[in-house]
Amino acid sequence: MSTFTSKDVARLAGVSQSTVSYVMSGKRPISDETRRRVLDAIDRLTYEPNAGARALASQRTTVVGLVVPFGVGVDTTGLLPFIETIAGVARTRDHDVLLVTADEGSAGIRRLAGRSLCDAIILMDLQTVDDRLAVAANVRTPVILIGVPADPHGMHCVDLDFAEAARLAVGELAATGHDRLALIGHPADIVHRDLNYVRRFADAARAAADAHGLPLEVIAPVEWGREAARGAAARLAAIEARRLGVVVPASNTVQPLLHALNARGLVPGRDLSVIGLLTDAAAAEAEPPVTNVSLEPRDVSRRAMETLFRLLEDRTAPPRIDLITPKLTRRQTVLPGP
Amino acid sequence: MSTFTSKDVARLAGVSQSTVSYVMSGKRPISDETRRRVLDAIDRLTYEPNAGARALASQRTTVVGLVVPFGVGVDTTGLLPFIETIAGVARTRDHDVLLVTADEGSAGIRRLAGRSLCDAIILMDLQTVDDRLAVAANVRTPVILIGVPADPHGMHCVDLDFAEAARLAVGELAATGHDRLALIGHPADIVHRDLNYVRRFADAARAAADAHGLPLEVIAPVEWGREAARGAAARLAAIEARRLGVVVPASNTVQPLLHALNARGLVPGRDLSVIGLLTDAAAAEAEPPVTNVSLEPRDVSRRAMETLFRLLEDRTAPPRIDLITPKLTRRQTVLPGP
């Protein structure tokens, strides 16, 4: 099963190579008879057009570059739905996905764009101030950001509305009569990387707490995992409050924290409240099912891909910041209102 | 910042285009002086070679195709370490990774190979009998399987030694004096897909139990998640045994099952034993830390990539089945020996 060229197809169909090309692209009228013969020849040879040649001639690769935060931080847990959705949507539009790890930094973007490896780039896991943005702005290839940097000027951004997420969480705790709030911070390495959403959430949470006249304390574990959760639980236990409401924006801290609280005899939903920022699926499977504000990786990804393809059709589309609204779902970890 | 060609570099350096090419590839001797001028020009223009043109001329893409099981089953949890490691190794060898979702089936492989989108393909999540193998065998592009199908003839396979994993788990339970074993099966959708490793593990577990003269019962939940785990726990509770040993090959069933057992007052490590098949990281973070036989996604991926690059250098390398040996780590969920 060697590989054929459009010339082989042309010969078999008794037409010229250019006709084969026009049959495939539909960019010129072809008689039904000819089209049939060509398609038949394509079928018989199981012909597939050479991607390199096509890219070279057409200046289009039908490939989407995806820059994912492998190898940088630890928090890759929630990444899969993004990748999965992006790959899926790409496929429905006859595109493929080229994976680039973020540890390459701006070099990765330069490579994707400079070598014409893809038609557009999706950039994830932005830092609040990210040096890749300068490169992204100076590149022919359109770039879509998943995340909102401090200065999004001229960039196409899609993300969850983390500020609204924070307001939802704080609002719910206020509405259910809590008199004191705690925000579990991210571990040091995440904070140090200054990821854009971490700050967006924290700032909005603080603002919302102020607006409700509630004291908010930030408790930041230095590490991930069980030990860190135990430490955080201890500090929560030390807080004097009639009704304590805890907000946990780091998805994979939620379950360990619930455990740690339980282990201290502090039962979420009975002795204090916990609201997590995590997908509905994860929240429903947590033990116990945790009241959550939803991350919406699939929606965000879909929206990013819509933006991307719109941009491929019309490069002059004005940049905008496109925020997906999360929703709050009440499960079992928030005290009922008084 | 438009994009330059090697001709631009040549002009700036005052040499011919072919010389630029030879500087970059090193395939012919170039004087130091000339090389310096060329490299300088490349640098000044931030020149990057066009991937399509390079692929067309050289018949090499420096891209690895990765077929991942998105969109088919549910069990994508453990996928990330594979993707991450493969992408990382690829980068160290100056290759990129093109993601293809398995829901395309054999068409995906045909596309990757036919269009010359990549130099080699890694195929994950094989079924025991997989129709993609026929395509894979008839394609110019080398294919590496992660997994071992029923008929691996002529295929390069890399995977965890699931049979050894089963023997380790059963052996440990036998050595610690258990008189009865239960194997938690995979949910119906997974079993129905007849994934190769599911069968390999189950068969070996049964054989090992026989060898130790221990009765082994298979308990198969029909679904994922909490409810299914609760059902499995109920059935475990109904088993009459002095010392019951439970083997859980589905990683993401382990934690829910531990919960469900606890909820029934059956404490793993006190009232019965549980050994899970999951990564050391996941086992250590489980609640309680669970005695495990290790999945080794990183080792498996690394080995697969070694095989891949060996194959790119020498296509005649004989196919082999390369199994990674798992290890057992004792934590807190197995009863101490009598």
Add this chain to the structure above:
DNA sequence: GCCGTTCATCGATACGCATCGACGATCAAC
């Protein structure tokens, strides 16, 4: 029964790079 159209197809070219053969220059050996 001639001319302007429209429709379907062909031939030629460009895309940017790798690679092969050729060629001039340098140098050692005699």
Add this chain to the structure above:
DNA sequence: GTTGATCGTCGATGCGTATCGATGAACGGC
């Protein structure tokens, strides 16, 4: 001072496709 060999560079060609201009055929209007 001539001959070979080696080294460094150049020009030309091909990779497989998309696309542009051209061409020929069919067709309708007068």
